[in-house]
Amino acid sequence: MADLDHLHTDLIAQVHAADSLDALDAVRVAALGKQGAVTALLKTLGGMSPDERQQQGPRIQALREGVTAAIAAKKAALDRAELDAKLARETLDMTLPAEAAPVGSIHPVSQVMDELAEIFADLGFAVATGPEIETQWYNFTALNMPETHPARAMHDTFYLNARDGEEARVLRTHTSPVQIRAMQAAGGTKPIRIIAPGRTYRSDSDATHTPMFHQVEGLVIDKGITLGHLKWTLETFLKAFFERDDIVLRLRPSYFPFTEPSAEVDVGFSVVNGKRVIGGSDGWMEVLGSGMVHRSVIEAGGYDPNEWQGFAFGCGIDRLAMLKYGMDDLRAFFDGDARWLKHYGFSALDVPTLSGGVGA
Ligand code: DAH
16 A cells, blocks of 8 residues: 555656646646556456455545646646746837837828828818718719619619618719718808818729729819819819829810719820820820719709809829829729838828929
8 A cells, every 4th residue: 555655646746846737737647547547546446345445445536636636736836827927928018119110101092182182272172071871862863863863873882771761871982972061061152162082882893993992072162163164173183193294184075964064084194115104195094074063963062053153073093093103903902911002102201292292
């Protein structure tokens, strides 16, 4: 029986000596596992005489319990030590100065939006916004697109599930509904000059289309507004944006439900080293849609069309960024690839200003 005492002392010493959870588990397996020393002793009970078993049984059980308890206590101690070490290792010194090298950058779309706001602020335009989840009335009906209008089908609209008793809302397919909201906010009595940059959505995806994209809307409402004001404003904007004086515009008659007359605007480009560059007149490239605001739209905004006129335009911001900064795949804009952002992104200190050149 000295053997049992000896085994007990030996196993407890091994448990104490284990300096890692792995080492401790090896001791546990060697003692209590299927082939373990204590398990082997327990197995001998079956071959003993009843007297012997009565005497040895409790001793062997006591050995098993003693070793089990010692292992549990040691495991708790090792777990605690590991947690303490981890806490010490992962300490953050909140008093350290911030990282010296800036790691983030401004996305080209954000940069272009800032450039647009800067250019149009100089022309007296405020920035207006509207919701991205829009009612069909604002997105279509008020813009002279009644329910049966074919243009509704052309927009590849994302419809949301309708709430009880309400018409289904849509993800706005363009920034034009902000025209109506801006007119309503001005109450039908004041002139308006706004741009509305923001996200828009259509169910479409290829190298030049993404389901989410960006547009900027422009709206001027006043008395005595003509197509001449529209053309001058767009020309001034595009010259400032592309930072070139040789920008030539061509207004091509077109159709939009919310403008009458409507015009698509092309700018002249030249070919430099096989690439198209804005400016010059080697060819024409369509950049935006525009026109004189339709009477019905002025009315839907709460203005009297016999007194007030206006012009509007809408333009894809992502495309403007691609043309100005030379990217050729729109999808990369929204991949969030850090290498792309590092290459095409802007420093937070490159705030566009007209005096510094908006491209900063
Ligand atoms: N909303 C049009 C679109 O998404 C763009 C547009 C065209 C806006 C003409 C206008 C406009 O304000 O006058 O295709």
